[in-house]
Amino acid sequence: MGGFNTALFFDMKSNREIINLYSLTLRVPIIFWQLLFFVGPVLFMVAMSFFLVKNYRMMEAFEFINWTKMFSKNYFWDSYWFTLFIAFISTLLTMVIAFPASFTLAFRVSENFRRWAIFLLIIPFFTSYLVRTFSWYVILAEKGVVNALLSYINLGPFIMLNTHIGTLVGYMTLTLPLVIILQTVTMANIDKNLIEAAYNLGCKPYFIIQRVIIPLSKTGFIIAAIFCFILSFGDFVAPFYLGGSQEPTLPILILDTTKSGQQWPRAAVVAIVMMVTLFAIAFIGIMTAYSKSFKNDKR
Amino acid sequence: MTKDKFYNLILKFYLFFIFVFIFTPIAFSIIFSFNSQRFPTIPLGNFSLEWYIKIFNDAEIWQAAINSVIVSSITCLIATFLGFCTAYSDYRYRFKFKGIYLALVLLPPTIPLIILALAMLAWLSKIGMSGQLWSIICAHSVLTAPFAMAIIRLRLNQMDPDLEAASWNLGGSEWATMRNVILPYCKPAIISSLCLTAAVSFDEFAISWFVSGLNKTVPVIILEIVQGNIDPQVNAIGTFVFFTSITLVITAQIFFLTWQMKGKK
Numbered sequence: 001m002g003g004f005n006t007a008l009f010f011d012m013k014s015n016r017e018i019i020n021l022y023s024l025t026l027r028v029p030i031i032f033w034q035l036l037f038f039v040g041p042v043l044f045m046v047a048m049s050f051f052l053v054k055n056y057r058m059m060e061a062f063e064f065i066n067w068t069k070m071f072s073k074n075y076f077w078d079s080y081w082f083t084l085f086i087a088f089i090s091t092l093l094t095m096v097i098a099f100p101a102s103f104t105l106a107f108r109v110s111e112n113f114r115r116w117a118i119f120l121l122i123i124p125f126f127t128s129y130l131v132r133t134f135s136w137y138v139i140l141a142e143k144g145v146v147n148a149l150l151s152y153i154n155l156g157p158f159i160m161l162n163t164h165i166g167t168l169v170g171y172m173t174l175t176l177p178l179v180i181i182l183q184t185v186t187m188a189n190i191d192k193n194l195i196e197a198a199y200n201l202g203c204k205p206y207f208i209i210q211r212v213i214i215p216l217s218k219t220g221f222i223i224a225a226i227f228c229f230i231l232s233f234g235d236f237v238a239p240f241y242l243g244g245s246q247e248p249t250l251p252i253l254i255l256d257t258t259k260s261g262q263q264w265p266r267a268a269v270v271a272i273v274m275m276v277t278l279f280a281i282a283f284i285g286i287m288t289a290y291s292k293s294f295k296n297d298k299r
Numbered sequence: 300m301t302k303d304k305f306y307n308l309i310l311k312f313y314l315f316f317i318f319v320f321i322f323t324p325i326a327f328s329i330i331f332s333f334n335s336q337r338f339p340t341i342p343l344g345n346f347s348l349e350w351y352i353k354i355f356n357d358a359e360i361w362q363a364a365i366n367s368v369i370v371s372s373i374t375c376l377i378a379t380f381l382g383f384c385t386a387y388s389d390y391r392y393r394f395k396f397k398g399i400y401l402a403l404v405l406l407p408p409t410i411p412l413i414i415l416a417l418a419m420l421a422w423l424s425k426i427g428m429s430g431q432l433w434s435i436i437c438a439h440s441v442l443t444a445p446f447a448m449a450i451i452r453l454r455l456n457q458m459d460p461d462l463e464a465a466s467w468n469l470g471g472s473e474w475a476t477m478r479n480v481i482l483p484y485c486k487p488a489i490i491s492s493l494c495l496t497a498a499v500s501f502d503e504f505a506i507s508w509f510v511s512g513l514n515k516t517v518p519v520i521i522l523e524i525v526q527g528n529i530d531p532q533v534n535a536i537g538t539f540v541f542f543t544s545i546t547l548v549i550t551a552q553i554f555f556l557t558w559q560m561k562g563k564k
Contacts, residue, residue, distance in 0.1 A: 022473040023392060026384045027400075030444070033381060034403045037441045041415070041422035048421050101317040104310040117318075119552055124321055126495065127544045128502045130518055131537030134525050135324035138331065138339055145327065148341040177321055205306075234411020236505070241525065251413040258509070264421055271414040278411070 049268040083249040090171040090232040102183035162244025170238025186220025222289035332534035350535035375497035377440040382447025390455040416509035430512025443496035454488035494551035
């Protein structure tokens with residue numbers, strides 16, 4: 001590395017801002033693009049929640065009527081608590097169901113096997129969720145595959161569609177692969193010596209998980225849970241097609257209000273409430289994830 | 300020791316069961332697409348190509364397929380370009396408000412699709428852009444650019460920072476370095492990102508449904524069919540959709556894994 005070379009390199013890493021045509025060409029286009037197609041829409045939606053609707057036409061205004069109307073409706077609050085509840089249950093269940101699988105992938109298989117497993121788990125995450133949900137609809141139906149199989153051993157038929165079970169299966173179709181990947185990667189990165197040390201000091205397997213593995217994976221696990229919660233909270237397909245939508249979740253409420261009622265401003269109110277809730281939960285989660293005050297953190 | 304083996308067996312069996320759960324809907328969708336029953340169940344009916352013939356003769360589905368191909372191929376180009384620029388800016392420069400800059404790019408996928416869909420619908424109607432294929436493309440590029448950014452950023456991480464400086468020392472301008480050093484180095488990541496963003500765009504239904512108007516894409520057609528009734532056509536369309544996105548995702552992964560392994564050596 002020559003002197004000139006090093007100088008350039010240092011300039012690159014210094015805090016001095018380099019502004020020229022080159023750097024701006026690379027940096028600026030996306031700012032405009034995101035302002036136009038991301039910040040613009042979101043801010044406009046916030047503004048829209050104050051608009052009025054008269055004779056099925058939206059009028060620009062600054063009134064709080066949509067907010068007061070929505071907040072005074074019982075069905076809105078029922079839906080709000082129900083969505084929080086079902087997304088919470090979904091997160092809890094997915095994290096618990098995923099854990100043994102991730103544990104196996106992280107500690108009980110070869111690195112090659114793990115790589116292939118993650119390779120496979122990425123595939124469903126990027127393939128049509130809609131078609132997978134429809135497939136579950138047929139599989140879980142009263143005369144579907146699951147009940148047909150159960151009838152051979154004289155069980156059932158169980159009604160799974162239009163219940164919370166249906167909704168949760170749908171949510172898990174979406175979240176389980178992602179959660180397993182995140183949990184596995186987190187646990188695979190734990191220093192194996194720490195686990196071995198605990199084992200050599202006579203720690204029982206259950207306590208190794210509780211006292212060593214889980215505290216060391218705290219950050220990754222909370223991130224996984226946040227993603228799981230966001231995906232469940234915002235999904236309308238599972239509760240609509242598999243859950244039967246008698247108890248509408250907030251996304252279904254948005255859908256109904258927008259599509260049938262032409263009440264875009266009220267849908268915007270619901271959307272904003274959802275966003276604020278999600279940000280609050282993600283914020284609390286991230287603060288917990290990176291906080292140092294965990295009793296087992298001293299090592 | 301035997302106890303440990305016993306646990307091992309149970310855990311592996313559990314893992315297998317989880318994989319079955321994850322891949323069951325994909326597998327049955329494909330199986331049912333060749334099944335003659337109107338309401339598919341076990342035992343299976345006869346082998347039949349009925350549903351494929353039906354969709355093959357449906358002009359609306361053809362149009363949707365063309366729309367989907369247009370939308371996802373333009374989206375992947377825009378998203379990869381934007382993702383590359385952001386990844387490079389993040390890799391090479393420090394600047395004021397970089398945190399905000401990165402948040403601006405990375406946030407969209409964390410917002411539920413239904414909310415983005417509503418916001419897009421309202422905004423695009425306001426600026427007179429709704430109901431066209433372009434509306435879907437713009438929305439999808441915002442949604443998928445972060446994926447492109449993440450993949451390309453990982454690749455840039457592996458690049459020796461002296462490589463760029465060496466090229467400048469040898470008299471190459473910044474632009475020439477970009478063209479002859481950085482872009483070739485990032486090529487596998489760029490291909491990965493093109494495939495992955497195309498796959499996401501190809502499968503996205505919420506935003507497409509809200510902003511597409513009459514220009515329906517394949518997922519929107521599926522959504523509309525599913526709303527009506529049980530119709531095994533969906534399985535036939537779904538099988539096509541699966542194979543398209545699985546091919547794209549696997550191609551992306553092969554390129555990704557190839558350079559990941561090379562990077563380790």
